[in-house]
Amino acid sequence: MDTQTKGIKAHLAAHMRDFGLLFALIAIMVFFQIVTGGTLMRPVNITNLFLQNSYVIIMALGMLIVIVSGHIDLSVGSVMGFVGALAAVLIVHYNMPVAVTVPICLIAGAAIGGAQGYFVAYWRIPSFIVTLAGMLVFRGLSLWLLEGQSVGPFPKSFQIISTGFVPELFPASWGEGLAMLFDARKFNVLSFVLGLAAAATVIRMGLKARKRDMDYGIESEPAGLFWARTLIVSAAIVFLMFKLSTFRGLPNVVVTMGVLIMIYAFVTERTVIGRRIYALGGNEKAAKLSGIKTERLTFLAFVNMGVLAALAGLVFAARLNTATPKAGFSLELDVIAAVFIGGASMSGGSGKIIGAVVGAFIMGVMNNGMSIMGIGIDYQQVIKGLVLLAAVFFDVYNKNKQG
Amino acid sequence: MALKGDIMTILLEMRDITKEFPGVKALDQVNLAVKGGEIHAICGENGAGKSTLMKVLSGVYPAGSYDGEIHFEGALAQFQGIRDSEDRGIIIIHQELALVPQLSIAENIFLGNETAKAGVINWYEANQRTSALLKKVGLKESPTTLIDSLGVGKQQLVEIAKALSKDVKLLILDEPTAALQEGDSRKLLDLMLELKAQGVTSIIISHKLGEVRYVADTVTVIRDGRSVSTLDAKAGLSEDQIVRDMVGRDMSDRYPARTRRAGEMLMEINGWNVWHPEHSERQVIKDIAFNVRAGEVVGIAGLMGSGRTELAMSIFGRSYGRGITGTVKLHGKEADVSRVDRAIKAGLAYVTEDRKSLGxxxxxxxxxxxxxxxxxxxxxxxxxxxxxxxxxxxxxxxxxxxxxxxxxxxxxxxxxxxxxxxxxxxxxxxSPEVLILDEPTRGIDVGAKYEIYAIINELSAQGKGVVMISSEMPELLGMSDRIYVMNEGAFVGELSAEEANQERIMSLIVNE
Structure with a gap:
């Protein structure tokens, strides 16, 4: 028993960052659940929480890759606003069908990212400067596109990108029965089943990775800790999905987000291109001399960021049902903060998708919780700033202690 | 400057120094006695504890964090930090130079120690004093020259001038010649001897035993955190003696035996020309031709700055230079090496000189x-x-x-x-066919060097071609089947293993 607790302690110490982040999120959620008198975890609020943060999370996925590759993108807020404006103008003013507008907007995002990436990758202009320019340019262009006005509303077919919910595929009687059982007004069975499936996947993948590690004699985390962590995560998923099921079900945007998170986690951790991005950020010269086309990779990181910023722009516009010149204003800072809270390093080469997502949720829950409590925007900014500083301080402190 | 030292007085004595880190005993009752006015060399493999010992001495690890006593100028010294030891005249010049490249020589020399009154710097005085110091270390540069524009060798001299500005009593040089070419190394060592004549006591930490023999009066060998021996070098000391103490075993053969077998032609390079990436009128590599056969180890000798690394990198996917012309043939057929990934595919591999920043x-x-x-x-x-x-x-x-x-x-x-x-x-x-190894044993201790040599031999036995670039002449002579001599971007000679010796190589370089 003694050696076992020692193993758990040692493992916790070695993986302070990952566990610290998870515990911080849980602690923040519990805290706000208590101080808001249970409002935080009400189904309607959980739905809002996801809708409010979906675009930050979508952009954080791209930002993580940009930051891992050793760069930064300050333009994402403006690009997001610009693409939302573009969509509004095309749909509302030019009556273009949604099915045509969406691809055009995504391509526009790719082109914007590509243009910025071109200067960063092939001309070696610091990304800070290129994207600062981009931030100003696209802020201005959205104003010009919208002529300073809000443009809307959007047709239903566009709104569902954000505010739609997954349909019920199970017989209505099932839902009614479960609703009675759980004393809820209604119950979306499909959402709940998807939640159970997601939780099962988390457990299965965890076990698989654990078995692989053991086969190769990699010191894996103690069994107790593994199960505690895995069960907490899967229970949280089931709990959230249950709550969502008793409201309107799973929002479409959560499905989009979930799929994107899985794809990006897979790409960064398991593929050749992902590996090369970490190598590029870790030591560009060494990566280059190992045959990696570093310029092209940097360029692609920005193209990818542009596409995700465009997608976020569509989601944002669809949620507000209007495109405003102010959309996405200073949002790049939230996105960058999420990535750094999630443990990415400013110098590139390290950081994980899941960290960025949790980082975004930490920011999101705090925004939401403080708003419910009626804390003014002034204090909110101060608190968010301090949390960012604390998270990064925690990182540096840990590193110094280990070194 | 210190008083003209009486050779017999002990300036520094470190007694039974023990320093532990969690789980490791880095130093175990190390003793070191440095006499006033001598040059004392500390030798040991990497990780033997040399740097830790110097950190204890300079106060990086403050008094109390280690066991044992330090006596300096006959009194117990308890340094709490680098400032303390510097105030007493103990100055360390580290391997990585601590100069600010964008500032001038004078600004660097008086950095943190400005010749100022009420915060206003007296530049006239600073420059004048700098000139005097530079003369002492044999530099002709103006005090206002930016560090940026100096080579590593001259920067090293500026560091020493900086130390002299602080009234140094004990000068410690940590691997001072690691990044220097032969000529600059010799200059630096001669400067040490000159300072000794003026009464400055120094400690030199070095891997290069030839240098140790050249300058040192006394050698202390450290192995696995213990001081194993103190040797008198004035009476004449053989390198083998030092090596034996460093590794704890006899190393009669520092290079593993290799059987030579030059097989079929593997790689041929012809008419290779490269221009400088920024100064496009400067030709860095001039019409070089060479070849490597299967199973051969081909050495490239030359001073630092002769273009060896530039040659290797330009061949390996045009990683250096512009306007490159020439052909690379592998197995008699022209190979595409225009990008790193293509060079790798063609069967080339390049082990960089600087493994930390490039490898x-x-x-x-x-x-x-x-x-x-x-x-x-x-x-x-x-x-x-x-x-x-x-x-x-x-x-x-x-x-x-x-x-x-x-x-x-x-x-x-x-x-x-x-x-x-x-x-x-x-x-x-x-799975390369030709490996270009650029300084493959730089900064590696003797034992690991032997292992690297054994690996190189193993590769050539498998029929791979090896091109070895090295500044260490004995290594080239000990390992190569053939040696090309390079100077100022061109090959000035080719010697077989039998013909080659240090004198011939140097004379080829010098006579050009």
Missing amino acids: LILDETIRFNTTLANLEGVSKGGVLNANAETKVAEGYREALRTRTPSVFQKVGNLSGGNQQKVVLAKWLNT
Whole structure:
């Protein structure tokens, strides 16, 4: 028993960052659940929480890759606003069908990212400067596109990108029965089943990775800790999905987000291109001399960021049902903060998708919780700033202690 | 400046110094006695504890954090930090120079110690004093010259001038010639002897035993955190004697025996010209032609700055220079080496001179670094196979005897020799036919060097061609089947192993 607790302690110490982040999120959620008198975890609020943060999370996925590759993108807020404006103008003013507008907007995002990436990758202009320019340019262009006005509303077919919910595929009687059982007004069975499936996947993948590690004699985390962590995560998923099921079900945007998170986690951790991005950020010269086309990779990181910023722009516009010149204003800072809270390093080469997502949720829950409590925007900014500083301080402190 | 030292008085004595880190005893009752006015060399393999000892001495590890006593000028010294030891006249010049490149020589020399009144710097005085100091170290540069524009050798001299400005009593040079070419090294060593004549006591830490023999009066050898012997060098000391104490065993052969077998022609390079990437009128490589046969180790000798690294990098995917012309033939057919990935595919591998900044990703694991240049080999459809990666990394760990608990260690935590093995593993994993090794044993201790040599021999026995660039002449002579001599961007001679010796190589370089 003694050696076992020692193993758990040692493992916790070695993986302070990952566990610290998870515990911080849980602690923040519990805290706000208590101080808001249970409002935080009400189904309607959980739905809002996801809708409010979906675009930050979508952009954080791209930002993580940009930051891992050793760069930064300050333009994402403006690009997001610009693409939302573009969509509004095309749909509302030019009556273009949604099915045509969406691809055009995504391509526009790719082109914007590509243009910025071109200067960063092939001309070696610091990304800070290129994207600062981009931030100003696209802020201005959205104003010009919208002529300073809000443009809307959007047709239903566009709104569902954000505010739609997954349909019920199970017989209505099932839902009614479960609703009675759980004393809820209604119950979306499909959402709940998807939640159970997601939780099962988390457990299965965890076990698989654990078995692989053991086969190769990699010191894996103690069994107790593994199960505690895995069960907490899967229970949280089931709990959230249950709550969502008793409201309107799973929002479409959560499905989009979930799929994107899985794809990006897979790409960064398991593929050749992902590996090369970490190598590029870790030591560009060494990566280059190992045959990696570093310029092209940097360029692609920005193209990818542009596409995700465009997608976020569509989601944002669809949620507000209007495109405003102010959309996405200073949002790049939230996105960058999420990535750094999630443990990415400013110098590139390290950081994980899941960290960025949790980082975004930490920011999101705090925004939401403080708003419910009626804390003014002034204090909110101060608190968010301090949390960012604390998270990064925690990182540096840990590193110094280990070194 | 210190008083003209009486050779017999002990200036510094470190008694029974023991320093422990969690889980490791870095120093175990080390004794060191430095006499006033002498040059005292400290030798030892990497990780033997030389740097730790100097950190104890300079107060980086403050008094109380170690056991044992330091006596300086006959009194017990308890330094709490570098400032304390510097105030007493103990000054360390580290391997990595601590100069600010954008500032002038004078600004650097008086940095933190400005000749100022009420915060206003008296530049006239600063420049004048700097001139005097520069004369002392044999530099003709103006005090207002920017550090940026000086070579490493001259920067080293500026560091020494800086030390002299602080009224130095004990000057400590940590691997001062590691980055210098022969001529500059000699100048630096001569300067040490000159300072000795003026009464300055110095400690030199060095891997290069020839230098130690050249300057040192006394040699203390440290092994595994203990001081194993103190040798009198004035009476004449053989390198083998020092090596024996350093590694704890006899090393009669510093180079493993190799059987020569030059097979078929592997790589031929003809008419290779390269121009400087920024100053396009400057030709860096001039019409070079050379070849490597299967199973051959071909050495390239030359001073630093002669263009050896530039030659290697320009061949390897045009990683250096512009306007490159010439042909590379592999197995008699012209090969496309216009990009790094193409050069790798053609069968070339290049082990860089600077493994930390060009060869490795220090924050990543051994496994990550081992597979990096050939991710195709451990993936399918762009998806990595973690098991295959581990297998590959484990395979090379065993084959090259990399000392590490597992392949999941960060390479930044490994010693120089083991890091070099990881770099070699990375390139062996690309199944190259010709390996270009640029300073493959720089900064590696004697034992690990021998292992690297054995690996090189193993590769040539497998029929691979090896091109070895090295500043260490004995190493080139001990390992190569043929040696090309390079000077100012051109080959000035080719010597077979039988013909080659240090004098002939130097005379080829000098006579050009």
